[in-house]
Amino acid sequence: METPLDILKQYWGYDSFRPMQEEIISEAVAGRDVLAILPTGGGKSVCFQVPALLKDGIALVITPLIALMKDQVMHLREKGIKALVVHAGMTRHEVDLTLNNAAYGDFKFLYLSPERLSTTLFRDYIRRMNVSYIVVDEAHCISQWGYDFRPSYLSIGLLRDIVDAPVIALTATATSRVADDIMDRLRFSSPNILRASFERPNLSYIVRNVADKSGQLLAVCNGVGGSGIVYARVRKTCEELAAMLRSQGVNASFYHAGLGADMRSERQESWRRGDTQVMVCTNAFGMGIDKPDVRFVVHYDLPESPEAYFQEAGRAGRDGLPAYAVLLWNGIDLRRLRQLESVSFPSLEFIEDIYHKVHIFFQIPYEAGEGRQLKFDFNEFCTHFSLPRAETAYALEYLDREGHWSYTREIDIPTKVRIRIDRRGLYDTDLPKQEMVPLLELLMRRYEGIFSFPVSIDEEYMAQHLGIGVPYFRQLLYELSTEHVISYVPAATSDVIFILHPRLYPGNVALSPKRYELLRSRYRERVDAMETYASMTDECRQQYLLRYFGQDESAPCGHCDVCRAIRTTRTSIETSLKSITASRGGNYTLADIREALDISDDSESWLLVLRELIDHGDVPPYKD
Numbered sequence: 001m002e003t004p005l006d007i008l009k010q011y012w013g014y015d016s017f018r019p020m021q022e023e024i025i026s027e028a029v030a031g032r033d034v035l036a037i038l039p040t041g042g043g044k045s046v047c048f049q050v051p052a053l054l055k056d057g058i059a060l061v062i063t064p065l066i067a068l069m070k071d072q073v074m075h076l077r078e079k080g081i082k083a084l085v086v087h088a089g090m091t092r093h094e095v096d097l098t099l100n101n102a103a104y105g106d107f108k109f110l111y112l113s114p115e116r117l118s119t120t121l122f123r124d125y126i127r128r129m130n131v132s133y134i135v136v137d138e139a140h141c142i143s144q145w146g147y148d149f150r151p152s153y154l155s156i157g158l159l160r161d162i163v164d165a166p167v168i169a170l171t172a173t174a175t176s177r178v179a180d181d182i183m184d185r186l187r188f189s190s191p192n193i194l195r196a197s198f199e200r201p202n203l204s205y206i207v208r209n210v211a212d213k214s215g216q217l218l219a220v221c222n223g224v225g226g227s228g229i230v231y232a233r234v235r236k237t238c239e240e241l242a243a244m245l246r247s248q249g250v251n252a253s254f255y256h257a258g259l260g261a262d263m264r265s266e267r268q269e270s271w272r273r274g275d276t277q278v279m280v281c282t283n284a285f286g287m288g289i290d291k292p293d294v295r296f297v298v299h300y301d302l303p304e305s306p307e308a309y310f311q312e313a314g315r316a317g318r319d320g321l322p323a324y325a326v327l328l329w330n331g332i333d334l335r336r337l338r339q340l341e342s343v344s345f346p347s348l349e350f351i352e353d354i355y356h357k358v359h360i361f362f363q364i365p366y367e368a369g370e371g372r373q374l375k376f377d378f379n380e381f382c383t384h385f386s387l388p389r390a391e392t393a394y395a396l397e398y399l400d401r402e403g404h405w406s407y408t409r410e411i412d413i414p415t416k417v418r419i420r421i422d423r424r425g426l427y428d429t430d431l432p433k434q435e436m437v438p439l440l441e442l443l444m445r446r447y448e449g450i451f452s453f454p455v456s457i458d459e460e461y462m463a464q465h466l467g468i469g470v471p472y473f474r475q476l477l478y479e480l481s482t483e484h485v486i487s488y489v490p491a492a493t494s495d496v497i498f499i500l501h502p503r504l505y506p507g508n509v510a511l512s513p514k515r516y517e518l519l520r521s522r523y524r525e526r527v528d529a530m531e532t533y534a535s536m537t538d539e540c541r542q543q544y545l546l547r548y549f550g551q552d553e554s555a556p557c558g559h560c561d562v563c564r565a566i567r568t569t570r571t572s573i574e575t576s577l578k579s580i581t582a583s584r585g586g587n588y589t590l591a592d593i594r595e596a597l598d599i600s601d602d603s604e605s606w607l608l609v610l611r612e613l614i615d616h617g618d619v620p621p622y623k624d
Contacts, residue, residue: 004029007050011079018043020196024168025050028133033167033188035139037174037195040314041290044170045072048135051168052109053081057132058102060163061111062156064138066408069111076109083109086116088373088406088496089413093453096121103128114141114152115406115500117159119371131165136186139169140307143181144518147173147307147526151403152500153185160187172314173307176550198310198546203317205541205560206326207534213328214244217298220326221250221278226295227271230280231312233301241300242280255281261412261493262470283312292319298326302333302534304340305526306548309533329534337527345398345520346391352509354395355404357385359503369499375413376495396497401519402511406498413496416454416489417443417477423451429485438466439476440485454487537562573609578619586620593622 004025008014017025020036021043027034028051038044052059063069066087076083084098084107095116102110103125110129116122134156140146142153160167167186174182183191210216221228230252232238238254245252253276255267270276272291279285280300297316303309309327317323359365361381362374378396382389400407419440421429431437442465447455463473474490481488504510533544540556540563547554556563580596581588590607597606613619 004050007053035169035193039198040172040311041318048168055132057130059133061135082107086112088408099125117155131163134167136169139171139182142185143178145178224296228278228296230298238280252278255285257284296324302329343390348511351395367502370502372499374497376497408496413492414456415491418454418487581619
């Protein structure tokens with residue numbers, strides 16, 4: 001029989017597992033529910049992909065991250081592993097075909113978002129699937145105490161009434177309270193947590209309270225060197241910082257969700273290859289990217305939570321070599337973050353009004369709309385109803401978190417094509433360009449049902465297979481559409497709303513005031529935790545973060561800015577104490593030391609140092 005290590009060698013080419021991976025895999029292979037808490041870059045995907053390849057059937061992989069879904073499915077397919085994905089932006093027929101393949105094909109993985117679990121179509125197919133594992137990625141989303149709670153995750157627990165398969169739950173950001181809640185809601189047969197250490201000996205946490213953040217950023221880029229990521233809150237700041245860095249000789253680019261799909265892919269690959277040194281970006285960048293040699297991650301703005309900060313900072317130094325996580329902040333950042341609370345939590349009345357306006361915008365009557373997927377133009381919607389953009393965006397996301405719909409920002413919707421002429425008539429059609437013949441033949445061979453309905457096509461694969469560039473491939477499609485040979489819907493980037501239940505009547509939209517206040521108070525707690533992290537001067541920064549995530553047993557890292565300052569202060573005190581005691585010929589009292597050091601506060605750190613020096617015989621004992 002194949003072992004987990006055999007699978008790892010065969011498909012990944014590694015001779016050994018990373019810390020905790022083998023233990024997690026062993027629990028899963030033994031059929032036990034397991035919650036794996038691994039830091040960013042700890043290799044979570046291997047923990048469920050290896051067990052699934054050892055077992056008959058198909059693994060359900062539930063994750064809210066569309067970019068991560070697509071990325072993992074692509075990598076699995078490159079390894080020759082058959083994997084499927086269902087995500088927003090797919091037509092009902094495409095979803096139906098994918099679920100049919102999952103039920104009756106020999107596929108090993110089905111990736112899907114949590115809101116799909118409650119659809120009638122999924123429930124029809126799930127009973128016909130031989131499910132090997134229920135994999136829950138970003139498992140903290142199932143807990144009301146988690147920083148990104150999503151009600152759609154609650155349906156995963158109900159899945160266990162239908163599917164008799166063990167659960168592999170994974171997260172990088174779970175406090176002890178969140179971990180217990182995850183296991184309870186996923187109906188673990190018995191508690192089973194495997195938690196890797198979050199300590200990163202090679203990563204130095206540095207915080208700078210500065211007025212000139214741009215100057216400090218430039219100093220980091222020039223001083224540290226190597227590949228780096230700079231996180232900023234808004235797109236405009238990303239563009240401005242990248243331009244500033246380039247003007248100072250730093251090879252920088254910017255990345256945010258407002259760029260087209262091709263441009264984002266091109267910039268991501270340029271940075272991954274090392275052609276671009278520094279990527280200035282919003283938090284849209286980095287998910288699923290495993291670039292080991294990132295030497296620094298800079299946060300130009302104060303993050304909203306330790307969870308977000310720890311995950312993003314952890315993208316530095318995955319190769320084990322020295323790296324830096326730098327946070328730049330000042331009082332303005334903190335005031336902005338406090339003000340953001342009122343914008344992030346518009347009134348419940350406003351949120352319910354947005355709920356109805358979306359249905360009105362798409363002319364959806366009461367008791368209708370369930371299962372509809374809406375291509376949503378946020379700017380047009382706000383203009384149409386004269387709505388404030390920031391509050392409206394948070395209201396849409398709040399309704400997502402409360403389970404009324406799934407709202408996904410800026411999805412890349414692929415090109416869709418349908419051949420309008422039947423197969424017999426197609427061969428009698430006089431085409432204006434010779435290249436159109438192999439193009440149509442490839443479409444017919446590769447895409448089932450293309451004569452009956454629009455299908456999503458992979459432009460890059462098609463163009464490469466035909467030996468032409470993507471722009472010319474698109475031009476050929478356009479010309480075929482003008483000849484009425486095909487129906488052609490070009491690729492686009494759009495927000496998508498997936499309606500999860502029929503439209504409710506006014507007053508019946510379930511928005512619990514108690515739940516609202518809980519979420520708001522949790523937001524406040526996280527901002528308080530970030531303020532403490534940024535402003536503290538007496539505790540190791542890594543220790544603070546580890547304690548926040550429930551790892552109480554850890555020593556000071558020794559190389560964050562606080563540890564360095566404490567070490568410098570201690571060295572200075574030691575030097576002074578040795579000098580004072582020597583100058584008095586070893587004949588001194590504590591009052592002499594206090595007077596010589598000119599100590600006016602109540603701190604007695606000097607006394608602890610003195611006693612250690614006495615214990616080690618470095619200075620003589622003092623007189624009472």
